[in-house]
Amino acid sequence: MQEQIRNINTLEELQALYAATFGKTGTMTARLKQMKDMDNAARAALNAENTELRALFKTRQSELEHAALMSKLAGESLDATLDGMPENRGTLHPLTQALVEVSGILESFGYTMHTGPEVEDDWHNFTALNTPAHHPARDMQDTFFLPNGNVMRTQTSAIQIRAMEESGVPIKMFGVGSTYRKEMDATHGPMFGQIEGLYIDKDITMADLIGDIRAFLGRFFEIDNVELRIRPSYFPFTDPSIEIDMKWKGDKWLEIMGAGMVHPNVLRNCGVNPDEYQGFAFGFGWDRLAMLKYGLPDLRELYGNDVRWLRKYGF
Ligand code: DAH
Numbered sequence: 001m002q003e004q005i006r007n008i009n010t011l012e013e014l015q016a017l018y019a020a021t022f023g024k025t026g027t028m029t030a031r032l033k034q035m036k037d038m039d040n041a042a043r044a045a046l047n048a049e050n051t052e053l054r055a056l057f058k059t060r061q062s063e064l065e066h067a068a069l070m071s072k073l074a075g076e077s078l079d080a081t082l083d084g085m086p087e088n089r090g091t092l093h094p095l096t097q098a099l100v101e102v103s104g105i106l107e108s109f110g111y112t113m114h115t116g117p118e119v120e121d122d123w124h125n126f127t128a129l130n131t132p133a134h135h136p137a138r139d140m141q142d143t144f145f146l147p148n149g150n151v152m153r154t155q156t157s158a159i160q161i162r163a164m165e166e167s168g169v170p171i172k173m174f175g176v177g178s179t180y181r182k183e184m185d186a187t188h189g190p191m192f193g194q195i196e197g198l199y200i201d202k203d204i205t206m207a208d209l210i211g212d213i214r215a216f217l218g219r220f221f222e223i224d225n226v227e228l229r230i231r232p233s234y235f236p237f238t239d240p241s242i243e244i245d246m247k248w249k250g251d252k253w254l255e256i257m258g259a260g261m262v263h264p265n266v267l268r269n270c271g272v273n274p275d276e277y278q279g280f281a282f283g284f285g286w287d288r289l290a291m292l293k294y295g296l297p298d299l300r301e302l303y304g305n306d307v308r309w310l311r312k313y314g315f
Contacts, residue, residue, distance in 0.1 A: 001021075001053060002053070004017070005017065005053070008060060008064075009064070014057065014061060014064060028053065091310075091315050093305075094290050094296060094313070095193060095286070095287055095290055097290070098286055098293065099176065099286060103174070103176065105220060106195075109212060109216070110172050111172050111173055111174045111197060112173050112174070114162070114173050114174065115175065115176060116153070116156075116158055116175060118180070119146065121149075124158040125154060125157075125158045126151075127269075128266065128269040129158070129236060129237040129269075130237050131237070135236060142181045144182060144190075153180060154179055156195060157196055157281070158175075159175025159176075160173070163175065164200070164267075164271075164272060165271070169200045170200055171199070172201075173198050174195055174196060174197045174198070175195070175196040176194075176195050176286075178191050178194075179191070179192055179193070184300070187288065187299050188299065189299050193285060193287045194283060194284065194286065195286045197281060197282045197283070198280075199212075199279045199281075200267070200272065201277065202277060202278075203278075204278055206261060206280065209259055209280035210230065210244075213228070214226050214228055220289065227247035228244055228245065229245040229247075230242050230243075230244060233258060235258055235260055237260075238258075238261055238281060239261060239263045242258070243255060243259075248292070254292070256289075259280060259283070260282075262279055262281050287302055287303075290302070294313060294314070295313065
């Protein structure tokens with residue numbers, strides 16, 4: 001029996017033999033039952049045999065288990081030349097990245113960041129911006145009206161009014177936020193991000209405006225000599241009003257932003273004396289700047305948050 005146990009080579013066989021020996025109908029079990037009829041010497045011998053056999057089973061079992069583990073490990077050898085598992089890292093959304101860059105640049109020029117409510121009252125969105133009720137310029141923006149007369153903010157220009165009401169002048173600020181209009185195509189969505197700049201002090205001129213915009217665009221697009229084209233335009237809250245275009249990749253002119261010298265009525269509406277203070281304002285869609293910088297073709301996808309689309313463009 002002892003030899004037999006030592007020669008067993010699988011755990012299954014060992015278990016079978018163990019059951020045949022120590023199980024309910026096992027050989028050792030049967031012999032132990034007869035112990036009461038034995039003399040002392042025979043009992044002692046049987047006890048010793050019983051103990052020895054159990055120990056032998058235990059030893060063989062751990063030998064076989066160890067061997068099984070070793071052969072499993074040998075089969076599972078680690079191939080250190082295999083590629084690692086790709087790391088699934090998140091990135092900042094292109095709009096967030098663009099906003100971080102834009103605000104970093106404007107802050108380095110001394111502008112401080114402001115925000116405001118997206119549901120805006122008529123005063124801040126229109127009237128204070130020299131666009132009273134029935135002013136034809138209200139038609140320039142397809143407004144979402146709320147039943148109580150409030151609007152979904154159509155322009156971050158509303159934030160410049162709040163900033164002047166709160167902090168007075170001199171002021172050098174930019175407002176950031178989402179704006180809403182009833183429009184939808186590849187470059188317009190019902191919601192888009194706008195940034196508004198405002199600089200009011202005693203001797204601010206259009207030359208300061210153009211200088212800051214040129215420096216800003218150069219930094220943002222990493223272009224050395226930004227070529228700008230200044231066209232006359234119309235906005236109710238600036239006078240004179242201009243539209244700024246930028247030369248893109250050496251051939252195309254792109255419309256980048258509206259701007260102008262803040263209209264005296266706007267300053268008066270914010271409690272500022274226009275004979276003492278003057279300055280400029282500018283406004284642009286920062287999602288449009290992100291699309292240009294990162295080569296993204298469709299504004300709607302920018303707000304779709306489809307990770308596959310974002311990955312395709314390197315995000
Ligand atoms: N609010 C204008 C728009 O949404 C953009 C704009 C134009 C803002 C001229 C300005 C500005 O501050 O001076 O179309």
